[in-house]
Amino acid sequence: MSLRIVVTVKYVPDATGDRHFADDLTVDRDDVDGLLSELDEYAVEQALQIAENADDAEITVLTIGPEEAKDALRKALSMGADKAIHVEDDDLHGTDAIGTSLVLAKAIEKAGYDLVISGMASTDGTMGVVPALVAERLGVPQVTLLSEVSVEGGPDGTVKGRRDGDIASEQLQASLPAVVSVTDQSGEARYPSFKGIMAAKKKPVTSWDLDDLDIEAEEVGLEGAYTVVDSATERPARTAGTIVKDEGEGGKQLAEFLAGQKFI
Numbered sequence: 001m002s003l004r005i006v007v008t009v010k011y012v013p014d015a016t017g018d019r020h021f022a023d024d025l026t027v028d029r030d031d032v033d034g035l036l037s038e039l040d041e042y043a044v045e046q047a048l049q050i051a052e053n054a055d056d057a058e059i060t061v062l063t064i065g066p067e068e069a070k071d072a073l074r075k076a077l078s079m080g081a082d083k084a085i086h087v088e089d090d091d092l093h094g095t096d097a098i099g100t101s102l103v104l105a106k107a108i109e110k111a112g113y114d115l116v117i118s119g120m121a122s123t124d125g126t127m128g129v130v131p132a133l134v135a136e137r138l139g140v141p142q143v144t145l146l147s148e149v150s151v152e153g154g155p156d157g158t159v160k161g162r163r164d165g166d167i168a169s170e171q172l173q174a175s176l177p178a179v180v181s182v183t184d185q186s187g188e189a190r191y192p193s194f195k196g197i198m199a200a201k202k203k204p205v206t207s208w209d210l211d212d213l214d215i216e217a218e219e220v221g222l223e224g225a226y227t228v229v230d231s232a233t234e235r236p237a238r239t240a241g242t243i244v245k246d247e248g249e250g251g252k253q254l255a256e257f258l259a260g261q262k263f264i
């Protein structure tokens, strides 16, 4: 039997771009370029390595996001995933982490899975809670923040991994089906090859909305959110830095500057 791996991948605003809040204090996702969250590339990479070591495996990448989120799916498909699911619905606007976990869990159940792999956190929300919430909703074990991950024994087997903490490294395992999240120490993500990019164009991308997942609009979006952003103040734009020209006194000036800022 094929090992069914679902990788959750998030389309996030490009951190190098100009990011703003919309009038309703949600993240403005319309006027900003986005990309596959870098931390989710590690999850895709680990899925690919597990699949390469399995007798038979199939990788589905799953995202919730606007139309542009398909770009994140295409990137994951060009890295080597087999197929993709895109959940999009206007009523998702303002969905918080709890709502996001509901939609992901319903989509994962509908897709069918033995192993779910997520990133350790998204690079925009950075809450790091979604994998645990998804595992709870699915009623399966979770092994989070793994720096090393492998599967033994196929779909009825176990997922094993190493979790590095401040004082110890733990070797953990869980029976499948399970949810794991992987850290940025789990192994460099591969670059899509030209062949991979061309092949991705022909791979299937399924689109689902809330009706397809039997989710009521009130359960998600701003209405269903448990968390509310009361106010947000954008940080002032960065000012130009101080340039110290070394004309013999550079070191002294640098030390004086650092002392003035109370760094030394």
Ligand SMILES: Cc1cc2nc3c(=O)[nH]c(=O)nc-3n(C[C@H](O)[C@H](O)[C@H](O)COP(=O)(O)OP(=O)(O)OC[C@H]3O[C@@H](n4cnc5c(N)ncnc54)[C@H](O)[C@@H]3O)c2cc1C
Pocket (backbone or CB within 6 Å): 008, 009, 010, 011, 025, 026, 027, 029, 037, 039, 040, 043, 062, 063, 064, 065, 066, 092, 093, 094, 095, 096, 097, 098, 100, 104, 117, 118, 119, 120, 121, 122, 124, 125, 126, 127, 128, 129, 130, 131, 227
């Ligand atoms: C169109 C849209 C509008 C939104 N509006 C709001 C809002 O107004 N307020 C609010 O609080 N939240 C909103 N969200 C949800 C928010 O962006 C986060 O997805 C959610 O709050 C989870 O927080 P996080 O990203 O910090 O998750 P983390 O817990 O940091 O994410 C960990 C991992 O979970 C997976 N994951 C998380 N989100 C997704 C996703 N969307 N698709 C696939 N995998 C995912 C990834 O593998 C990720 O690495 C919106 C999302 C979308 C798509």
